[in-house]
Amino acid sequence: MIAEIKSLEFPSPNIISINGIELEVFEAGKENIGNPIVLCHGFPEHAFSWRYQISALAKAGYHVIVPNQRGYGYSSCPKDVTAYDITHLTGDMVALLDYYNYKDAVFVGHDWGANVVWNLALLHPERVNKVINLALPYQERGKKPWIELMEAFFGDDFYFVHFNKHPGVADAVLENHTENFLRNLFRKNVPLAPPEPGMLMMNLAKAEKPFGESIMNDDDLSVFVKAFNNSGFNGAINWYRNLDRNWHLLADINPIIKQPTLMIYGNLDMIPKFERLQDFVPNLDVISLDCGHHIQQELPQETNQSILKWLAEFNG
Template sequence: MANEINSTNFPKPTLISVNGVELEVFEAGKQNAGKPIVFCHGFPEHAFSWRHQVPALVAAGYHVIIPNQRGYGNSSSPTEVTEYDIEHLTGDLVALLDYFGYEDATFVGHDWGANVVWSLALLHPERVNKVINLALPYQERGEKPWIEFMEAIFGGDFYFVHFNRQPGVADAIMNKNASQFLRNIFRKNVPPTPPAPGMLMIDLARAKKPLGEPLMDDNELSVFVSAFESSGFTGSINWYRNLDRNWHLMADVKPIIHQPTLMIYGERDTIPKGENLKNIVPNLDVVSLDCGHWIQQEKPEETNQAILKWLAPESPNFT
């Protein structure tokens, strides 16, 4: 895998021991020490999903730090499900800052990575100076635990519910069909279709003909395929298996995020926008790009422009 990543000019990884695990960390712009920006990937992704952002942020004077979070790539995949709860995931990022000697940093998250960054800003606010999140707005905690809530609304085949109620089933099918699953999920310009019966991730793993267009070329896709053929999917799916645990862990945390925040949506993403996000994130700017879920890979230049414009001191407000 290392050769494939290096062939695309992505930084070489270092294995760093933090918080009881080893994280595979990709680092660029060491000459910009003192101005850290940490990128957090989503599911089923990899640090490599931020490849288009690295040169632009280094050129803008940032020390870019991109971990494969626990359960991904060559990072540790603990066997205990509870070791993937929000305290462990945010604790890894805090420990990463400690390793580099930083009091705080700007954090950028996409999808599940955005969920971790939202939680990090609440649990360890002194370690986060700015938030940039893509695709997933802050999810307000309801009266019922997440999986119970989702099961009541979406049914037992909804993949969040299925991952919890039928542990191991989806993992095995996705592991067996890793290349096909990743080829089928990493698409752009996918025509809107009504939800099909069955479990989405299993259907994607088994589908012989994907919809839309490829998100990346074969060489780029091979980085993801190689990583998941090595690690399997159980570690990354275990993040979902902690949703109810996280609901309990966050019970006493007041959901107000005070850091300056940029939220970037894909207009064609199936994840709904956060209509009340401003109530939780008062210092909020919003950008929407004409794309689907894989925002920073579908629209790399536009994503970079939005991030750099917002980070610049003279930045006008977007709202």
């Protein structure tokens, strides 16, 4: 049974069958048929992370489509690890457009959702008319697979590496400490890191004392907690377990993104800005906001203004 969500006029979901799975999808602005914008959440999040943007975009004339991507919420959680590679994740977005009979759309991504959008623009450029990404810049495909490179730089305890080398371990820890993990993770104006070193996500799950100001109230947090109590964390973490597979899948893809693109950084985010971003994304505008990683939740009004102003430049 789908949990009821009551906050900020958040829409009720539909379960739609596409690409061999089911996706839980939230919509607003259905009267704005023909002007779609798709919002892609990150890890470990939910469509609800866009709660402050949905109404603003609908009022601005957009048909707003917000999926819980595979592995999240009440969407399908396939057991096969490779079902979460980038061809499947981007294929879901293509199938979503097909479901609504849209040739293309504006795609907006945050964190892992941004990675999906970057790669959607590479793998299916005809389906993306504009890119807006938050927090995670374009990831250059270097000479070594990403997990191999991260292990060389950061060691086995780095959570990207640990997820891959110790399957099931972090999944179980997060599922045993779901509420505490999410409460500690979603903090305002602090880097995405615990106060002590070690394996990031598991330390966050076990930390007894929260640090920094929460970006959500208890009711909002409960939406995330209920969703992960349903889905678990295995599907979401499997996105990380496909990074090296994705590196191989992208080997022969033209790495240049030609669509008009807006990149929004949080100045307090631990994810570094990509100084050569324009080399790969030549039609680029960049905005930096004074916040941490969870940009659209930490500074919703500023985020909405930045997005709507940028979009208006193309529509005016």
